[in-house]
Amino acid sequence: MHLQIPAFLAASAFLTGLCAAVPVEQRPIKGKHAGPHRGHHGDDPFNKDFRDPYDHKIDTVAEDLQPLPIRNGQGTSILGPRNKPREKQNPDMIRPPSTDHGSMQNMRWSMADSHVRIEENGWTRQTTVREMPTSKQLAGVNMRLDEGVIRELHWHKEAEWAYVLEGSVRVTALDVEGGTFVDDLNKGDLWYFPSGHPHSLQGLAPNGTEFLLIFDSGEFSEESTFLLTDWLAHTPKSVISENFRLPPNTFDSLPESEKYIFQGSLPGSIDEEWPKGKGVKKSKLQFTHHMLEQEAKNSTGGAVRITDSRNFPISKTVAAAHLDIHPGAMREMHWHPNADEWSFFIRGRARVTIFAAEGNARTFDYSAGDVGIVPQNMGHFIENLSDDEPLEVLEIFRADEFQDFSLFQWMGETPKRLVADHLFKTDPESARKFAEVVESAEKDVIKSKWRKDVGVAEGEEVDGDEVWEEFQEYEL
Template structure:
């Protein structure tokens, strides 16, 4: 029976003359769901210990890393499930194994909380590009919106301002930022990978790529409905102002303005800038405020057993950043960002390196697990419990936790239980199991916060 199925499939493929991307996958997609292990590992019964096979048993819902371990996710869990017979997007399945085979603890319906910048529309300009993740791409991105932008060397993001505040994290390269404060003070600074800048709403500014390769950065705006196309641009304003008015305003003849751009420039190739001191205009008045900050140059605020945490907000070290607070996390291989929640703002996560598993607990028995990798955005609404687990036991995970708030705040489940009367905790969790209760209480004694916990061997 099985051999005849495979033979028929082979004849069908030959007859249609279509390319076969993966023979093993094609074979698996057509066999009966009740087939024995021989169709997964050639009859080798040791295959029962591997994930995504009919005989695999894991009542504890351990993490699985299909990308790192070169596995093909299939919807099998603890003896239930079946193969996939229809069309498949295998790359997506490998990136999102907990959608293909969710943990048994997932339940109910939650809105999508994952988006990849790879799925965002890219606007290509002279010497650069930009793409955005807003409430239009990710409906749960209500409080913040993100823009990923690239400027080659000398390329300018033209003089502009926004209705929203702009916070930025330098991903790579070097850039020069310029701006003006409300007191007429000017600001110019050169930034590099790991640095931040922040412009309050309405503050005019510009960005230019420096060095041999220019720059790439992440922009965050404090409104999920933000659109990069709604920026107030210098060239756009001048193009839509009568030349007679431009003449009156700048005190030069109107015909001088015949050569101004007919529409917005947005991103364009500029000349190589000189040093900051050489470029300061006559009568330069230095701002008393600092609009940039070296986040990754900070000493870690918290060195945990499983990684490092750097926090930047207006209360601690970046006073100008009144509406955006952030933490940079390095999560060691196999480590976990502990179970926690944020009481005052949604978390807008950006994954810089590695792969992660996140389960969001939404109360009312609802929980859903999402998987993330570099370039992905994650949302966790305020007060919803969650963790971030490094899927890889070999590679570190690097991410940003970003909030529409003036201060970074979170609550640790571990710390909360450690600071609660032990009798109360034991009766909640292990009322009828004294041995288990004793083990838990010994671990949480003292309630010391450890935001990133090292890998636990059990």
């Protein structure tokens, strides 16, 4: 493969955001500059002399840069009080891209800003519509249970979907036909309990577990759970006695209030603990799923695993995609027609611009532990801010199936003349090149870094500085 840089650099700047879906083994260009935002005016993108008309990403954390509200000669410094670490995590808040416009609501929240409820060897925190008003369709709870710690027997008005972030956990449940379910799960596994289904959770050896819970209503509150101990504490003991056919004094030692999260005894194997009564039967439902064991759909810039009612039939109200986005890569420009996107960032740093129609767009930056919202049908992308570290994200929806529309695919499957009339009316050469790139109409869900795709094949020797200088001349 030979370098074709000049021809590609002559194309419209729109090509910078779209790459051909050709899965090829590639290696990074070697050069002294790490990011595409470096230009002829020095290495500080927050200097008044710096110019970047194409709004490239800036990884302020990795490059140890302090953001300022200065862009292309406009703006000035900050004289008042500052939270510099917070600014560094959110460079596009301090200096938004020139394409941002309007007064879009906040679409970002960090679990680090949520109130933590601390219990016996465990804790929980939540992001709901109360913490984040745009989180209308789903609510999220982050919970930690140490070894042997129990999230007590309970049920909810809402359905519960969960992803195991670390460790191991035992889940138990009962279905509406009286069928019993018990399973042990590990990192990357899921469970789903429909509304009203009773269940429990317990951390296993050696370090317990941490997981993300998703509920199919933004109005959910972890405090409104129906708990076994809370119910019995508020029921006359004479009624409890009658119900279980035991003397009332049998229940004198019941907890006086909810236990919620508490240290339990260490469980044995599932076989050892399986209920032995005559009426016990195994549930016909499968409440758990091994998401990370699914075969991944590979793209040029990463891998995607989708779990919804098609491969996890019980999950009727929550669908999800797990994204591994390679360094420098991007979840392609797209939108979702059937639900809001509720994202949880597990690892890495990301930039997301949300297009809301009527000329409105806003860019947000996300780090591990952050929650993002993209309302239904709003166009967006997820760009890995780092050229060195991977990005891991969960996209979650209140829907029975995952659905999205790809901008790349749409352009490829629309008549060339119509696209050209829209985008390149006065530039037929760029129209021709654009049509060639999108001709395959192949969705590339996660796109690898554009300059890698066009320039460097495995084993090819390239002068990275020479390529970079040529790229700079075109842009700046």
